[in-house]
Amino acid sequence: MSIFRIALAIGMAILLAASSVLPTSAALWYNPDTNQFEDRAATANRGGSPIRKQIVSYETTHKPGTIVIETSERRLYLVLEDGKAMKYGIGVGRDGFRWSGTHRITRKAEWPGWTPPPAMRKRVPDLPAYMPGGPDNPLGARALYIGSTLYRVHGTSEPWSIGQAVSSGCIRLTNDDITDLYDRVQVGALIVVKH
Numbered sequence: 001m002s003i004f005r006i007a008l009a010i011g012m013a014i015l016l017a018a019s020s021v022l023p024t025s026a027a028l029w030y031n032p033d034t035n036q037f038e039d040r041a042a043t044a045n046r047g048g049s050p051i052r053k054q055i056v057s058y059e060t061t062h063k064p065g066t067i068v069i070e071t072s073e074r075r076l077y078l079v080l081e082d083g084k085a086m087k088y089g090i091g092v093g094r095d096g097f098r099w100s101g102t103h104r105i106t107r108k109a110e111w112p113g114w115t116p117p118p119a120m121r122k123r124v125p126d127l128p129a130y131m132p133g134g135p136d137n138p139l140g141a142r143a144l145y146i147g148s149t150l151y152r153v154h155g156t157s158e159p160w161s162i163g164q165a166v167s168s169g170c171i172r173l174t175n176d177d178i179t180d181l182y183d184r185v186q187v188g189a190l191i192v193v194k195h
Contacts, residue, residue, distance in 0.1 A: 051075075051089025051163050053177055058085030067105070067144075067153070067181075067191040069171055071098055074163050076153070076171065078184055088181065089162040091172040098195065099169055103147030105189045108182060109133075112143040117150050120168060141175040142182040146191055153191070154178060 051074075058077055062068060066079040071092045077085040092098065111133035121127045131137050140155020153171045155178035156162075162174060171193075173181065 050160075053086060053088045053180065055080070055084055056087045057083055058087070059083055060085070062190065062192065065186065065189050067185065067189060069153075069191070069193045071100070071193065071195050074165075076173065076181070078181060086181075086184070088173050088177045091156065091161045091164050091166050093167050093169040094165045097167065097169040098165075099151070100193045100195050101149075102190065102192050103149065105144045105185060105187055105191055106147055107145035108185070108187055109143045109145070110182075111137070111141060112139045112152075112154070113137070114139050140172070140178060142178045144178075144182065144185060144191075146193075153181070 056077075058079065060066075060068065060077075060079055062079050064079050064081050068077045068079065068085075069075075069090065069092075070077065074090055074092055076088045076090045078088070079085050113133045114131045114137055115129070116124075116127045116131075121129075133139070135157060138154075138156070139152065140157060143152045143154040145152055151169050151171070153173065155175040156172040157175065158172075159174045161172065166172075172178075
């Protein structure tokens with residue numbers, strides 16, 4: 001074996017050893033639903049949502065355009081014409097953070113900024129006072145603001161969390177699904193959140 005090949009083999013071995021002990025340089029981002037900073041690379045490969053949106057039969061007395069959230073089912077229904085609804089998988093509030101009620105959508109935002117509420121900042125003092133919108137923002141690609149509450153229907157870059165009880169009360173969809181819902185819903189639409 002030539003000296004060049006031996007030097008190359010030693011160099012590759014050193015690089016491989018160093019890469020296995022050095023931390024990755026992926027950006028940390030704050031996940032408000034777990035109240036922790038997380039390594040984006042560590043969570044990026046968990047796969048997509050196991051729940052796909054679909055049009056289903058849906059009997060209701062609510063008018064088309066109404067959003068009905070079935071928290072226990074972990075599904076969101078957008079009421080359509082003729083006894084149909086668009087059904088989306090959602091992530092919901094974890095124990096102690098679930099709620100119910102009837103409100104209106106009061107605002108819509110694309111790539112919204114996030115201001116953590118005071119109670120959340122008290123629980124997690126390391127939170128930023130404000131986080132600008134973008135791919136690392138916990139509110140994801142779109143947000144629908146619910147009445148005068150602190151809650152939103154919003155996107156997430158953690159599609160594997162859909163179908164889980166993981167949030168601090170907000171309703172989350174994949175970024176693709178919230179973008180679809182956002183385009184279908186008007187400000188003023190009724191939203192009904194059930195347990």
